[in-house]
Amino acid sequence: MTRSRLKPVRDFAWLLRRHVDDVLNWFKVPISNGSVKAMDNKAISHHTRGYRSEKWFGTIMLHYMGKLPMPEFIHRFAWGSRFYYVANLFN
Structure with a gap:
């Protein structure tokens, strides 16, 4: 996804990459603050x-x-x- 020609898709891919630990933690412990x-x-x-x-x-x-x-x-x-x-x- 980071090689896409569409800038919004690239931005979203980098956002997921930066926050991958937080996203995975949600699936381990689905508690909201x-x-x-x-x-x-x-x-x-x-x-x-x-x-x-x-x-x-x-x-x-x-x-x-x-x-x-x-x-x-x-x-x-x-x-x-x-x-x-x-x-x-x-x-």
Whole structure:
């Protein structure tokens, strides 16, 4: 198949060649990781509840999916002459 004149066929053949171990592992142990990914997505969406706009929801989802570190403090506000910090509740 890698000598085919059709580029899509060659690309597919090289893809199979690169991932032959993973393909064969599926036939040895046919277990999918779909349920693990579903639980992970549910946990992520649980952390993003309560945001008022879809923009913030999407931002937090991308933040979690990229495994970026959460800041220690996420908001600073002034009360009189003092500054107060709202701690990060996700850690």
